[in-house]
Amino acid sequence: KQEVTQIPAALSVPEGENLVLNCSFTDSAIYNLQWFRQDPGKGLTSLLLIQSSQREQTSGRLNASLDKSSGRSTLYIAASQPGDSATYLCAVSNYGGATNKLIFGTGTLLAVQP
Amino acid sequence: DVKVTQSSRYLVKRTGEKVFLECVQDMDHENMFWYRQDPGLGLRLIYFSYDVKMKEKGDIPEGYSVSREKKERFSLILESASTNQTSMYLCASSLYAVGVGGSGETQYFGPGTRLLVL
DSSP states (O other): OOOEEEEOSEEEEETTOOEEEEEEESOOOEEEEEEEEEOTTSOEEEEEEEETTOSEEEETTEEEEEETTTTEEEEEEOSOOGGGOEEEEEEEEEOOTTOOEEEEOOOEEEEEEO | OOOEEESOSEEEEOTTOOEEEEEEESSOOSEEEEEEEETTTEEEEEEEEEETTEEEEOSOOTTEEEEEEETTEEEEEESSOOGGGOEEEEEEEESSOTTSOSGGGOOEEOOOEEEEEO
């Protein structure tokens, strides 16, 4: 059974720092991995999707890497800003028998202090 | 831009009431999903639909049903609401089904409905 873990559960950094969020998964047979952002009390916004054949994806100040064999992904945020404060979730796309589905981690709550 | 809307941001219902949560997407997506999100448990899939009138159970379908009569609309129904169904409910849609393995798998989420059952 696929399990997705995100460490740390919460992180506080001063504005301007570069930071790394971690995601690990137990079953390396994934189709892809997605990173989402969730603001308090709101829905999820897709940030990056990395296909299983890719090693990384970049969008602006965000860079996500994928090491499928070790079951790990990282989300790198450069020059963090207070507006980056949110919960970041990773999810893997996994074959689950009769039901293909996304399996989510429980997220990392990021606070960027001005 | 993909837009997914949900009928209510907040709902308060009584135990035993029938509750309808509506979700509409405007991008002609084939696939639609209902999740619930609870502290410490993350997002869990309740039901999904890959076509009109088609549905599949997710991880926690008990106590819920769904309806998809039109491609753009996916409804979640709580037949008899109970206090343990108090939660944040999130709807999502995607162009391709999970497992196809491409960027079309990206799921776009609505703003969520926070349901309180008293």
